[in-house]
Amino acid sequence: MINVALAMFLMLTLVAALPQHHVAAMEPIAPDWVSTCKPNTVPIEAQAWWISDFGHVHAGFCAPQGQTITGQYTFNIRLTLHDNPGTLKHVQGQLDSSSYGGQTVKVNTTCPNQGTCSWDKQVTVNTAAFPYDGWHHIRIRATVVEPDGKELVVSSFVPVYFKNGKVRKDFNQAFIGGTNDYVSGRGWYTEQGYSWSSVFDPKQVGQRVNGIYKVKVRSHASGNSMPVSRFIVKMDATHDAEGSVLYDVPYEQSSPTEIQIDTRRLANGWHSLLARTETAGLPGGTCAVCSGNPQTSAGVTKVWFYVQN
Numbered sequence: 001m002i003n004v005a006l007a008m009f010l011m012l013t014l015v016a017a018l019p020q021h022h023v024a025a026m027e028p029i030a031p032d033w034v035s036t037c038k039p040n041t042v043p044i045e046a047q048a049w050w051i052s053d054f055g056h057v058h059a060g061f062c063a064p065q066g067q068t069i070t071g072q073y074t075f076n077i078r079l080t081l082h083d084n085p086g087t088l089k090h091v092q093g094q095l096d097s098s099s100y101g102g103q104t105v106k107v108n109t110t111c112p113n114q115g116t117c118s119w120d121k122q123v124t125v126n127t128a129a130f131p132y133d134g135w136h137h138i139r140i141r142a143t144v145v146e147p148d149g150k151e152l153v154v155s156s157f158v159p160v161y162f163k164n165g166k167v168r169k170d171f172n173q174a175f176i177g178g179t180n181d182y183v184s185g186r187g188w189y190t191e192q193g194y195s196w197s198s199v200f201d202p203k204q205v206g207q208r209v210n211g212i213y214k215v216k217v218r219s220h221a222s223g224n225s226m227p228v229s230r231f232i233v234k235m236d237a238t239h240d241a242e243g244s245v246l247y248d249v250p251y252e253q254s255s256p257t258e259i260q261i262d263t264r265r266l267a268n269g270w271h272s273l274l275a276r277t278e279t280a281g282l283p284g285g286t287c288a289v290c291s292g293n294p295q296t297s298a299g300v301t302k303v304w305f306y307v308q309n
Contacts, residue, residue, distance in 0.1 A: 040204055047300035051295060054285065057088065059154050061076060065182075065183050066160065066180065073138070079119045079142055090104050095125055100129050100130045116239060123140065130162055130164070133165070147285070148290060157182075159183075191224060194221065197220070199216075208307075210264075214260050218253060219275070228252035231251070268308050
Protein backbone atom coordinates (compact mmCIF):
# COMPACT_ATOMS: atom_id res chain seq x y z
CA MET A 1 0.00 0.00 0.00
CA ILE A 2 2.87 2.36 0.77
CA ASN A 3 4.38 1.77 -2.69
CA VAL A 4 1.01 2.41 -4.38
CA ALA A 5 0.50 5.63 -2.44
CA LEU A 6 4.01 6.80 -3.30
CA ALA A 7 3.45 6.06 -6.98
CA MET A 8 0.20 8.01 -6.98
CA PHE A 9 1.92 10.95 -5.24
CA LEU A 10 4.72 11.01 -7.81
CA MET A 11 2.27 10.82 -10.71
CA LEU A 12 0.17 13.72 -9.40
CA THR A 13 3.30 15.76 -8.76
CA LEU A 14 4.45 15.24 -12.35
CA VAL A 15 1.08 16.28 -13.78
CA ALA A 16 0.98 19.39 -11.59
CA ALA A 17 4.38 20.44 -12.90
CA LEU A 18 2.98 20.73 -16.44
CA PRO A 19 0.06 23.21 -16.16
CA GLN A 20 -0.06 24.01 -19.88
CA HIS A 21 0.46 20.48 -21.16
CA HIS A 22 -2.53 18.15 -21.19
CA VAL A 23 -2.51 14.55 -22.38
CA ALA A 24 -6.11 13.74 -23.18
CA ALA A 25 -7.34 10.23 -22.42
CA MET A 26 -10.82 10.73 -23.81
CA GLU A 27 -11.90 13.76 -25.80
CA PRO A 28 -15.32 15.15 -24.76
CA ILE A 29 -17.96 16.31 -27.22
CA ALA A 30 -17.31 19.89 -26.08
CA PRO A 31 -13.88 20.72 -24.61
CA ASP A 32 -13.67 22.73 -21.40
CA TRP A 33 -12.70 25.99 -23.14
CA VAL A 34 -16.09 26.16 -24.90
CA SER A 35 -17.77 26.96 -21.56
CA THR A 36 -15.51 30.03 -21.21
CA CYS A 37 -16.76 31.66 -24.42
CA LYS A 38 -18.79 34.85 -24.18
CA PRO A 39 -22.45 34.55 -25.27
CA ASN A 40 -21.88 36.49 -28.53
CA THR A 41 -18.93 34.38 -29.71
CA VAL A 42 -18.75 31.20 -31.77
CA PRO A 43 -16.67 28.25 -30.50
CA ILE A 44 -14.49 27.19 -33.43
CA GLU A 45 -11.56 24.86 -33.89
CA ALA A 46 -9.57 24.99 -37.11
CA GLN A 47 -7.58 21.85 -37.90
CA ALA A 48 -4.85 20.96 -40.40
CA TRP A 49 -4.33 17.26 -41.18
CA TRP A 50 -1.50 15.47 -42.99
CA ILE A 51 -2.60 11.86 -43.24
CA SER A 52 -0.97 9.66 -42.16
CA ASP A 53 2.65 10.61 -41.49
CA PHE A 54 2.27 13.89 -39.61
CA GLY A 55 -1.11 13.80 -37.91
CA HIS A 56 -2.95 16.97 -36.93
CA VAL A 57 -2.54 20.46 -35.49
CA HIS A 58 -5.58 22.26 -34.04
CA ALA A 59 -6.30 25.82 -32.88
CA GLY A 60 -9.54 26.30 -30.91
CA PHE A 61 -10.90 29.61 -29.62
CA CYS A 62 -13.99 31.75 -29.05
CA ALA A 63 -14.51 33.70 -32.28
CA PRO A 64 -16.19 37.15 -32.32
CA GLN A 65 -17.67 36.23 -35.70
CA GLY A 66 -19.71 39.09 -37.24
CA GLN A 67 -18.96 41.41 -34.32
CA THR A 68 -17.70 45.02 -34.40
CA ILE A 69 -14.17 45.26 -33.01
CA THR A 70 -12.49 48.47 -31.82
CA GLY A 71 -8.87 48.57 -30.75
CA GLN A 72 -7.33 45.46 -29.19
CA TYR A 73 -8.87 42.01 -28.89
CA THR A 74 -7.32 39.10 -26.99
CA PHE A 75 -7.86 35.45 -27.91
CA ASN A 76 -7.44 32.51 -25.54
CA ILE A 77 -6.32 29.69 -27.82
CA ARG A 78 -6.23 25.95 -27.18
CA LEU A 79 -3.47 24.46 -29.34
CA THR A 80 -3.40 20.71 -29.91
CA LEU A 81 -1.04 18.26 -31.57
CA HIS A 82 -2.48 14.83 -32.37
CA ASP A 83 -0.25 11.97 -33.57
CA ASN A 84 2.19 14.62 -34.79
CA PRO A 85 5.99 14.21 -34.48
CA GLY A 86 6.73 17.84 -35.38
CA THR A 87 7.59 20.90 -33.30
CA LEU A 88 4.82 23.44 -32.68
CA LYS A 89 6.78 26.62 -33.32
CA HIS A 90 4.36 29.51 -32.81
CA VAL A 91 0.80 30.80 -32.89
CA GLN A 92 -0.19 34.05 -34.58
CA GLY A 93 -3.03 36.53 -34.64
CA GLN A 94 -3.29 38.19 -38.04
CA LEU A 95 -5.52 40.82 -39.66
CA ASP A 96 -6.30 39.75 -43.23
CA SER A 97 -2.95 38.64 -44.69
CA SER A 98 -1.17 41.80 -43.51
CA SER A 99 1.51 42.55 -40.92
CA TYR A 100 -0.58 45.33 -39.32
CA GLY A 101 -1.70 44.83 -35.73
CA GLY A 102 -0.83 41.15 -35.43
CA GLN A 103 1.09 39.22 -32.80
CA THR A 104 3.27 36.11 -32.89
CA VAL A 105 3.71 34.03 -29.72
CA LYS A 106 6.50 31.44 -29.63
CA VAL A 107 5.66 27.93 -28.43
CA ASN A 108 8.58 25.66 -29.48
CA THR A 109 7.31 22.41 -28.04
CA THR A 110 6.56 18.82 -29.03
CA CYS A 111 4.12 16.11 -27.99
CA PRO A 112 5.86 13.12 -26.35
CA ASN A 113 5.15 9.74 -27.95
CA GLN A 114 3.06 11.45 -30.65
CA GLY A 115 -0.09 11.25 -28.56
CA THR A 116 -2.58 14.06 -28.03
CA CYS A 117 -1.20 17.13 -26.26
CA SER A 118 -2.68 20.59 -25.72
CA TRP A 119 -1.41 23.98 -24.60
CA ASP A 120 -3.23 27.23 -23.78
CA LYS A 121 -1.83 30.48 -25.22
CA GLN A 122 -3.01 34.08 -25.55
CA VAL A 123 -2.69 36.23 -28.67
CA THR A 124 -3.73 39.89 -28.96
CA VAL A 125 -4.48 41.74 -32.20
CA ASN A 126 -4.79 45.52 -32.51
CA THR A 127 -7.37 46.52 -35.11
CA ALA A 128 -6.53 50.22 -34.56
CA ALA A 129 -3.14 49.56 -36.18
CA PHE A 130 -4.87 48.45 -39.39
CA PRO A 131 -5.17 51.18 -42.07
CA TYR A 132 -8.90 50.64 -42.79
CA ASP A 133 -12.24 50.09 -41.12
CA GLY A 134 -14.84 47.72 -42.56
CA TRP A 135 -15.22 43.96 -42.96
CA HIS A 136 -11.98 42.02 -42.58
CA HIS A 137 -10.65 38.67 -41.38
CA ILE A 138 -9.09 37.88 -38.06
CA ARG A 139 -6.90 34.84 -38.62
CA ILE A 140 -5.51 32.56 -35.93
CA ARG A 141 -2.55 30.57 -37.32
CA ALA A 142 -0.36 27.88 -35.77
CA THR A 143 2.76 26.50 -37.44
CA VAL A 144 4.38 23.10 -36.99
CA VAL A 145 7.81 22.22 -38.40
CA GLU A 146 7.72 18.55 -39.31
CA PRO A 147 10.68 16.09 -39.26
CA ASP A 148 11.28 16.63 -43.00
CA GLY A 149 11.78 20.36 -42.37
CA LYS A 150 8.55 21.40 -44.06
CA GLU A 151 5.69 23.22 -42.36
CA LEU A 152 2.15 22.18 -41.51
CA VAL A 153 -0.02 25.24 -40.84
CA VAL A 154 -3.55 25.58 -39.51
CA SER A 155 -5.37 28.88 -39.94
CA SER A 156 -8.88 30.26 -39.63
CA PHE A 157 -10.99 33.01 -41.18
CA VAL A 158 -13.27 34.95 -38.84
CA PRO A 159 -15.10 37.86 -40.51
CA VAL A 160 -15.40 40.90 -38.19
CA TYR A 161 -16.05 44.61 -38.63
CA PHE A 162 -13.20 47.00 -37.69
CA LYS A 163 -14.38 50.36 -36.32
CA ASN A 164 -11.55 52.73 -35.44
CA GLY A 165 -12.55 56.02 -37.11
CA LYS A 166 -10.79 55.24 -40.40
CA VAL A 167 -11.84 55.05 -44.03
CA ARG A 168 -13.95 51.99 -44.76
CA LYS A 169 -12.44 49.53 -47.21
CA ASP A 170 -13.78 45.99 -47.01
CA PHE A 171 -11.51 43.03 -47.64
CA ASN A 172 -13.00 41.31 -50.69
CA GLN A 173 -12.38 37.81 -49.29
CA ALA A 174 -14.41 38.66 -46.18
CA PHE A 175 -17.48 37.67 -48.20
CA ILE A 176 -18.20 34.16 -49.48
CA GLY A 177 -21.29 33.78 -51.64
CA GLY A 178 -22.25 37.36 -50.76
CA THR A 179 -22.27 36.79 -46.99
CA ASN A 180 -19.86 37.11 -44.07
CA ASP A 181 -21.94 34.91 -41.77
CA TYR A 182 -19.44 32.05 -41.67
CA VAL A 183 -16.20 30.76 -40.17
CA SER A 184 -13.49 28.84 -42.02
CA GLY A 185 -10.67 26.46 -41.13
CA ARG A 186 -7.69 25.86 -43.42
CA GLY A 187 -4.87 23.36 -43.62
CA TRP A 188 -1.62 24.15 -45.47
CA TYR A 189 1.56 22.24 -46.13
CA THR A 190 4.78 23.42 -47.79
CA GLU A 191 4.45 23.39 -51.60
CA GLN A 192 0.93 21.89 -51.38
CA GLY A 193 -1.30 24.93 -50.84
CA TYR A 194 -4.54 25.21 -48.87
CA SER A 195 -7.42 22.82 -48.25
CA TRP A 196 -10.23 24.59 -46.47
CA SER A 197 -13.83 24.33 -45.37
CA SER A 198 -16.47 26.77 -44.18
CA VAL A 199 -19.55 26.57 -41.97
CA PHE A 200 -22.25 29.18 -42.54
CA ASP A 201 -24.62 30.51 -39.88
CA PRO A 202 -22.51 29.17 -37.00
CA LYS A 203 -24.28 29.40 -33.66
CA GLN A 204 -23.12 31.68 -30.88
CA VAL A 205 -22.68 30.32 -27.37
CA GLY A 206 -25.75 32.21 -26.14
CA GLN A 207 -28.04 30.77 -28.84
CA ARG A 208 -30.08 27.61 -28.39
CA VAL A 209 -30.95 25.26 -31.23
CA ASN A 210 -34.16 23.22 -31.44
CA GLY A 211 -36.26 21.44 -34.04
CA ILE A 212 -34.66 21.32 -37.50
CA TYR A 213 -31.29 23.06 -37.57
CA LYS A 214 -30.39 24.20 -41.09
CA VAL A 215 -26.72 24.92 -41.67
CA LYS A 216 -24.67 25.43 -44.85
CA VAL A 217 -21.17 24.11 -45.56
CA ARG A 218 -18.58 24.61 -48.30
CA SER A 219 -15.24 23.14 -49.40
CA HIS A 220 -12.40 24.67 -51.39
CA ALA A 221 -8.74 24.25 -52.38
CA SER A 222 -6.38 27.04 -53.37
CA GLY A 223 -2.73 27.78 -54.07
CA ASN A 224 -0.68 24.85 -55.34
CA SER A 225 -2.93 22.20 -53.82
CA MET A 226 -4.32 19.15 -55.57
CA PRO A 227 -8.04 19.13 -56.40
CA VAL A 228 -10.46 18.29 -53.62
CA SER A 229 -10.87 14.51 -53.42
CA ARG A 230 -13.42 14.38 -50.61
CA PHE A 231 -15.64 16.66 -48.59
CA ILE A 232 -17.17 15.12 -45.49
CA VAL A 233 -19.33 16.61 -42.74
CA LYS A 234 -19.80 14.86 -39.41
CA MET A 235 -21.59 15.46 -36.15
CA ASP A 236 -20.04 14.78 -32.75
CA ALA A 237 -16.80 13.39 -34.21
CA THR A 238 -13.70 13.40 -31.98
CA HIS A 239 -10.36 11.59 -31.94
CA ASP A 240 -12.08 8.89 -29.92
CA ALA A 241 -15.42 8.71 -31.75
CA GLU A 242 -16.27 8.52 -35.46
CA GLY A 243 -19.47 10.51 -35.00
CA SER A 244 -22.27 10.40 -37.57
CA VAL A 245 -21.81 11.29 -41.24
CA LEU A 246 -24.17 14.00 -42.49
CA TYR A 247 -22.66 14.63 -45.93
CA ASP A 248 -19.94 12.89 -47.93
CA VAL A 249 -19.00 13.60 -51.58
CA PRO A 250 -15.82 12.84 -53.61
CA TYR A 251 -15.45 16.36 -55.01
CA GLU A 252 -15.25 20.04 -54.15
CA GLN A 253 -18.49 21.62 -52.94
CA SER A 254 -17.65 25.23 -53.84
CA SER A 255 -21.21 26.56 -53.42
CA PRO A 256 -22.68 26.71 -49.90
CA THR A 257 -24.77 23.55 -49.47
CA GLU A 258 -27.53 23.17 -46.89
CA ILE A 259 -27.57 20.34 -44.37
CA GLN A 260 -30.52 19.71 -42.06
CA ILE A 261 -30.08 18.30 -38.57
CA ASP A 262 -33.10 17.02 -36.64
CA THR A 263 -32.08 18.07 -33.14
CA ARG A 264 -35.15 16.34 -31.67
CA ARG A 265 -33.20 13.10 -32.08
CA LEU A 266 -30.29 14.48 -30.06
CA ALA A 267 -29.77 14.81 -26.34
CA ASN A 268 -30.01 18.33 -24.99
CA GLY A 269 -26.60 19.95 -24.52
CA TRP A 270 -23.49 20.58 -26.61
CA HIS A 271 -22.94 18.96 -30.01
CA SER A 272 -20.34 19.55 -32.69
CA LEU A 273 -20.30 19.92 -36.46
CA LEU A 274 -17.09 19.07 -38.35
CA ALA A 275 -16.51 19.90 -42.03
CA ARG A 276 -13.36 18.39 -43.60
CA THR A 277 -11.95 19.11 -47.06
CA GLU A 278 -9.39 16.57 -48.29
CA THR A 279 -6.91 16.72 -51.18
CA ALA A 280 -5.48 13.25 -51.76
CA GLY A 281 -2.59 11.86 -53.76
CA LEU A 282 0.08 14.28 -52.53
CA PRO A 283 3.72 13.08 -52.34
CA GLY A 284 4.82 11.57 -49.04
CA GLY A 285 7.27 13.18 -46.63
CA THR A 286 10.99 12.42 -46.54
CA CYS A 287 12.08 11.58 -42.99
CA ALA A 288 12.72 8.68 -40.63
CA VAL A 289 9.09 8.49 -39.50
CA CYS A 290 7.60 8.99 -42.96
CA SER A 291 6.03 6.21 -45.01
CA GLY A 292 6.85 7.78 -48.37
CA ASN A 293 3.35 6.87 -49.54
CA PRO A 294 0.97 9.36 -51.14
CA GLN A 295 -0.65 11.48 -48.46
CA THR A 296 -3.92 13.31 -47.86
CA SER A 297 -3.90 16.94 -46.79
CA ALA A 298 -7.02 18.31 -45.12
CA GLY A 299 -8.47 21.52 -43.73
CA VAL A 300 -11.14 21.24 -41.05
CA THR A 301 -13.68 23.60 -39.52
CA LYS A 302 -15.27 22.42 -36.29
CA VAL A 303 -17.98 24.36 -34.45
CA TRP A 304 -20.22 23.62 -31.48
CA PHE A 305 -23.92 24.30 -30.98
CA TYR A 306 -26.20 23.85 -27.94
CA VAL A 307 -29.41 21.84 -28.35
CA GLN A 308 -32.38 22.64 -26.13
CA ASN A 309 -35.67 21.12 -27.22
